[in-house]
Amino acid sequence: MIRFSLFGIPVEVQPFFWIVMALLGRADRADSREDFLAVALFVIAAFISVLIHELGHALTGRKLGGGYASIILTSFGGLAMNQGGRFTRHQRFLMIAAGPGAGFAFLLAILVTLSLIFDSTDVIAFASRHLFGQGIPFKTFELMDFLEKKPFIHFFLADLLLINFWWGVLNLLPIMPLDGGQITDIYVKPQRRVFLIGLVAATAMSLFGFLKLGLYPGFFFGYFAWINYQNMKSLNWQ
Ligand SMILES: [Zn+2]
Known part of the structure; x- marks a missing residue:
């Protein structure tokens, strides 16, 4: 288990995180x-990207609601927690949106x-x-020539682009416990309906x-x- 602290936020990386990322x-x-x-490059790209995403949640949460923020990187990605923080609905939305937002900002920073x-x-x-898988034609071949000579920079850049764009988009689907599902949970009542949408x-x-x-x-x-189905079954229509 790796433990360290970033911007005053404790981060724990569980062994299962490395295993799942290596399989992906x-x-x-x-x-x-x-x-x-x-x-190895994919795992490093995933580690950096998931960490940036969770830092987006944790730093925004700490700033808006106070409380004690912490991060765990685990089998299915990451978890940012906030104990004792107090949030309005709007602040909760901002805290959740800040995760994917941080990933998209990182992607933009790479492209710039x-x-x-x-x-x-x-x-x-x-x-x-x-x-x-397709795109506009290249104007010059400087970038591709450079990447052809440095295949590992090429892999690493491609991994960072893919992870920060596609994982960010998928994560916004209205499925609990993804961020999109958590946002649905703020606005849709009763909660059983949130899990039905997720299912x-x-x-x-x-x-x-x-x-x-x-x-x-x-x-x-x-x-x-399956998780959404189980949760839906355990709740009644209120
Ligand atoms: Zn998130």
């Missing part, structure tokens, strides 16, 4: 030195930094290819995952569908 980085298929290095070094059209072309969205995403994205996303959302 395709550690099961790695069979060469280069493959293992690529997995790249644009200071390389042609900005090329940076957009590079990002859109990695994020959406429907997670089931749809699980099917989409199995059909289009692969086993892990399928199981991941399937697990969330």
